[in-house]
Amino acid sequence: SYAMAIEIDISLGEAYNIDQRLSIVNSQDDIIEFDAIFKTNGLESPQHYSIRFIKELKTRNVEFELIHHKLYIENLPDRVSRFEVTDGYNLLLINISDNITNDFSYRLGIGTVVSHPYIVVDGQTNYKRGGGLIPKFWSDGYHWGGISTQISGFYKSSFSDKWSYHIETKLIYANTVVPIEGGEVELPNTSIHILFGLSRK
Numbered sequence: 001s002y003a004m005a006i007e008i009d010i011s012l013g014e015a016y017n018i019d020q021r022l023s024i025v026n027s028q029d030d031i032i033e034f035d036a037i038f039k040t041n042g043l044e045s046p047q048h049y050s051i052r053f054i055k056e057l058k059t060r061n062v063e064f065e066l067i068h069h070k071l072y073i074e075n076l077p078d079r080v081s082r083f084e085v086t087d088g089y090n091l092l093l094i095n096i097s098d099n100i101t102n103d104f105s106y107r108l109g110i111g112t113v114v115s116h117p118y119i120v121v122d123g124q125t126n127y128k129r130g131g132g133l134i135p136k137f138w139s140d141g142y143h144w145g146g147i148s149t150q151i152s153g154f155y156k157s158s159f160s161d162k163w164s165y166h167i168e169t170k171l172i173y174a175n176t177v178v179p180i181e182g183g184e185v186e187l188p189n190t191s192i193h194i195l196f197g198l199s200r201k
Helices: none
Strands: 006-017 020-027 030-036 049-057 060-068 071-073 080-085 089-099 104-115 118-121 143-158 163-180 183-200
Touching: 006 163, 020 118, 030 080, 049 183, 060 104, 089 143, 089 163, 104 163, 118 163
Parallel strands: none
Antiparallel strands: 006 049, 006 183, 020 030, 020 183, 049 060, 060 089, 071 080, 080 118, 089 104, 104 143, 143 163, 163 183
């Protein structure tokens, strides 16, 4: 059947983020600027993971991928008491992938960002409890917008007719505008992701 021809990948891993200068804009005359050091803490709950649905079309694969990425900032300026995007700096991507050799392949993707921020500035926040490990994109607290892109290389090897494992390295650039109470912050992210997972045909 058509459904049975769709392969599913699930991966866990960690991300390493490039530091970024951020500007929290409360108004034209009230801007908080600081150099953010991001952490992902990928193996801590809620985990950093990827889930992919893959359909073979002619010589390439077309994929839909959700990457549950997370961002923590601990080196905060005085007026900011919390800055986390841990119910997800979620990346929704449409990919193409193809083989380079029998076991090694590449993946290219483009999509959008669905963020769930917990940011407290001057004691104020617009945070609403979200979905945790499983994002509930339809509920309050999630914000759609911006762009996500990726290029990755991965090794894949089968150990049965139905199952295989893979090891993947991704380079990701994403950018979105996150609303805060009374303002907004543009939140770009450049990151390298290391993932290990299983696939089922």
